[in-house]
Amino acid sequence: MSKSAKKLCMVSLGCPKNLVDSEVMLGILKGAGLELTADEAQADILVVNTCGFIGDAKEESIDMILSLAEHKKTGRCRKLIVAGCLSQRYKDDLSISLPEVDCFIGTGEYHRIAEVVEDGFRERVLVGLPTYIHDYTTPRIISTPGFYAYVKVAEGCSNHCSYCSIPSIRGAFRSRPIDSVVKEAESLASQGIKEINLIAQDTTSFGKDRGEGLEPLLKKLIPVKGIEWIRLLYLYPGRITDEVITIMKNEEKVLPYIDLPLQHISPPVLKAMNRQYTRIGVEALMEKLRSRLPDVTLRTSMIVGFPGEKESDFKELLDFVESVKFDRLGVFTYSREEGTPAWSMKGQVPKKIKSGRMDALMSAQREISLEKNRALVGSAVSVMVEGANEDGDGFGLKGRAASQAPDVDGAVYLKGRHVEPGKIVSAIVTGAGDYDLYAEVR
Structure with a gap:
């Protein structure tokens, strides 16, 4: 390693799945002998792990890259590395438009970051087909508070929703072996972690590609000493099994928390999105969950302003939210992403209308949330x-x-x-x- 490459600072953007990748890179880099610092101005090497999923996230990533690049003029920084989704998606454009960057690393190459540093940055663009997924032996430095952590159980996605660029950014869905996840949970528990949040692009599909499944994973995680809360995030509506529900009901460790990103409920919009469920099916699932898990917390996210979304489609969505009363709800305006089928769809919705619909949906949810919170007073x-x-x-x-x-x-x-x-x-x-x-x- 170059003597000048002494201190390194990592900036992680985007979702928890990206955060895990950043933590793995930190573990690998520390193992390679670099000193880690949180002070950008004191770093010889700066790394930003980017998000490239939607427009706002891409803008944030570009702004951060340019901000960090200033340290090459005013601080100690001699090398700037851009990793993650933005590099994977736009490697050709970025390598031309951002000469300040010394290396671009894709989503399937982040485990090779120490090689980049040690070989003197000879290869500027390190982006290939994403197939890698880390395991329990991979070094990792937890950056969340010392009592909870995210555990990435799978990588990639094969659902091919029409608005989503994740399959092209992260590759096909691939699960880790059950034993690998369990051993990582045991390692985290030994470090004082009490809550693990299981994450993937589609956590309910865990193990299907390996002849395993989410249910046997949960059964092996429950006995891990020291872990008190197990939370499931990113569940696909049509894939929540009765066995998973039973485990939540009977096992105190597995929290009755269902994160169910629905995106919409109007049949024409769901069809255009290539989401494989119906309103009737979702309502039946929610009735089942609330019946079998009286204390269940239901969280979802919605997209408004999808191409072709008519006022009647939005009103159906708003009516659904007001009648079903989710405990938690997030709303996003549709982001038109090149390379996705929705990019070329007719009926693109004006920005002002999208923003108005988002405000209306969040206003309705704010009242629902306050009502539910007030009902908890005294409990x-x-x-x-x-x-x-x-x-x-x-x-x-x-x-x-x-x-x-x-x-x-x-x-x-x-x-x-x-x-x-x-x-x-x-x-x-x-x-x-x-x-x-x-x-x-x-």
């Missing part, structure tokens, strides 16, 4: 304490209930006795906001 909830609440106001601690996933859901603000971060406590809800709860430690 006991399990809360993982995350640390001090810097805003204070008599609530000195901040945490998350079992019904709140990291980063995307609200928080619980706590008062009462002091509790160390990472502890799971019982608390009585005393107040409610639109998305947050206020409670007193029992």
Whole structure:
């Protein structure tokens, strides 16, 4: 390794799946002898792991690249590496338009980052067909608080939704072996991790490509000592089995939390999106989940302004949200992405209309969320304490209930006795906001 390549700073953008890739790169780089720093100005090498999924994320990635490139003029930085989805998707364009960047690494090559540094950046573009997926032996440095972590159980996607570029960015769906995931969970538990969040592009398809499945994975994760919460994220509506529901009902560790990205509910829009389910099927599934899991938390995300979405389609979506009453809901405006079938679809919706529909849907959900939170006042909830609440106001601690996933859901603000971060406590809800709860430690 070059003597000048001493300190390295990593900036991770995008989703939790990207974050795991960043953590793996950090582990590999530390193992190669680099000193890691959080100070961009002190780094000899800067790495940004980019997102390239939708327009806003691409803009954020480009802005960050240009910002980091300034350190090559004003700071210690001598090399700038751009990794992740943006490199994978736009390697040819970026290699021409961003001469400031010394190396581009794709989504299937991030495990080779130490090679790039050690060989003196001889290969500027390292982007191939994504087939790699890390395992439990791969070095990894957890960057989330020391009591929860994400566990990527699979990579890629084979669903081919018409609006989505993920299959071209991340490759075909491929699962890790069950034993690999379990051994990683055991390793995380030995580091003090108490909550693992299982993630993939389609977590419900885990193991199908290997003759395994999500159910046997959960059964092997449950006995892992030290892990107290197991949360499933990114579940596909038509693939939630009765056995998974039964495991959630009977096993306290497996949280009754269903993250179900529906995207829409109107039949014409679902068909155009190439989503393989119907409103009737979704409503039947939700009725089953709420019947068998009385404490279930249902989260979803929706896309408004998809090509051809008429006012009647949006009204059906709004009616569905208001009648079903999700516990958590996120809304995105459709982002037109080149290389996807939806790019060339007729009926592109104007930006102003898309924004108005997003506001209307979020306004409806805000009322639903407040109503549900108020119904919890006086009840006991399990809360993982995350640390001090810097805003204070008599609530000195901040945490998350079992019904709140990291980063995307609200928080619980706590008062009462002091509790160390990472502890799971019982608390009585005393107040409610639109998305947050206020409670007193029992």
